[in-house]
Amino acid sequence: MKDSAILKSGITLAAIAAICTALVAFTYQVTEKRIEANEQDWLERSLQPALSGLLYDGSVTESKIIVPPPHDLPGSDAAIIYRVYAQGEPVAALFVVSARDGYSGPIRFLVGVDTEGIVTGVHVLEHRETPGLGDRVESAKSDWVKQFDGRSLVDPDPGGWAIKGDGGKFDQLTGASVTPRAIIKAMKDTLLYYDTHRVEIFAEVPAESNKEEEVP
């Protein structure tokens, strides 16, 4: 190829790259606000199921704290805790944790615990369990996670935090015991953590910037 041809190709390529970038930048400008609102909306909405029956004020996501690893909560990534307040008083804490020993990859889920240590709700956010078997831990697919509502470390005692097949108090899922086992173990660890760290959790100042919101 002659020098002039190379130059010409370079210019064409640069021009098209500039046009394409402008197109993407324009679309980004137009959609940015809506996408941000959607993300925030989705986050708030996904926290709801774990707070059933609780009255609280404002947006839960503003009171977020991030617990960097290593920590005693389940999962090896940073854990997220949201504090829930009603009229300035703490009423509950929401944990976003992951159970590592699921059937296929980590199971990310929400556990809501009120100040008495009683579970207000459990909601699975993300998993890769087998469709039709382990995926019934999703609230949309079965009521399995409902059995934890109102439970705590005294009801049943820590030894009872296992599936019935292992001598515990909780139902398993037909055809799937690995997934329930992983979730129950992670819940027990979360409750134990809450039991020992309750004061610290509510004393901590929220993680400063809410802008780099991580989606749980």
Add this chain to the structure above:
Amino acid sequence: MTSSGFVDRLKTGLWYENPGLVQLLGLCPVLAVTSSFVNGLGLGIATLVVLVASNGLVSATRRWIRAEIRIPIYVLIIASLVTCIELIIKAWFPSLDRSLGIFIPLIVTNCAIVARAEIFAARNPVGASLADGFVMGSGFAILLMAVGAFRELLGQGSLFARMDMLLGGEPMRGLVFTDGGWLLAILPPGAFFSLALAIAAKNAIDRRRHEKLKRAMPRRTRRTAE
């Protein structure tokens, strides 16, 4: 382009040269997202829009693009379009975005799109290229929907569930025939079986037609000879 020309082209895109069924291009999305009808429809429409727009742009710029740099330019155009579509879906169809996930950005790697740019749009005027993008994209989208509907019906016993991801509003359960279904159909092997059945069905129909034609042919030639 005449209307009969367009009908011929439509037949080509939907049947004779269907990108998924015949050319076997872009199989990754066909296999991965077709666990339900609405997923197939969503990705089908997204792919269709990208294909029409990329064919149009490639065709409009074909005079200025030297053969040596055409591939990087196709990639640039397709990647930018896909990014725009992804942002639009995130903004207006957030739950569809959550359901399709990584497969929207992966439209970039759908070789059906770059194949149409190279084979057709680079050599034809804008109008014809847009039409080609439309028929090929439709062929691909219809295959995605058909496989999605088939797998959803067998695997979950429902049809058109979660259409709210596209239409908005409350979660819809669609038509529910049974509670639960044949698990294998929504697992990855089900995707391969379903696609294989679709290809086999197409081939069977083609063969039957061909034989009918063959049987009809000699008679006709006889008649003209008389």
